Amino acid sequence: QKEVEQDPGPLSVPEGAIVSLNCTYSNSAFQYFMWYRQYSRKGPELLMYTYSSGNKEDGRFTAQVDKSSKYISLFIRDSQPSDSATYLCAMSPNYGQNFVFGPGTRLSVLP
């Protein structure tokens, strides 16, 4: 079993849809959770950063962490064609410096 699992997609949705992206993980030591957006041939851009369980909202983006289920989600409201990218989850424990990445989900938002 991989340490972090993520549906690779591709996921295609119409413009304006609500998108749900998810990751599951196996290491209960993970405390810090991040979501990145990566456009083709560009570096990953940090979207959301959360610590431990709970929700965090920033504009059209909401991140949820459920540590009891070892499950994190990113919701995108009113999706736009410009949201078309690969979305990577990443997480790290409360010690050390390594970040473990999910394989990424490719999202296409169709006009």
Added chain:
Amino acid sequence: DTEVTQTPKHLVMGMTNKKSLKCEQHMGHRAMYWYKQKAKKPPELMFVYSYEKLSINESVPSRFSPECPNSSLLNLHLHALQPEDSALYLCASKQGGNTGELFFGEGSRLTVL
């Protein structure tokens, strides 16, 4: 705009060449990272410098040699690379210690002929 700057953006080199990738950040971060990313794959950790000391080396071949001249700069020296080393090389930085978000640069796309 990312505050982690990488140069060059593109690099083509032969297998006998010596070249360097450079990374700079001015966020006062004390941990700097090199990642390698192949197409349609997540970033793969290569090296971590913490307070200018090498703290993680993920068994990377010696043809890749990292250097951290000061807290703002990170280099990756390349020598005798193989075609399979062609990839996007990403620099990232974060605050020192165990907390803080990881910020990436735009990457240097390397092609080895």
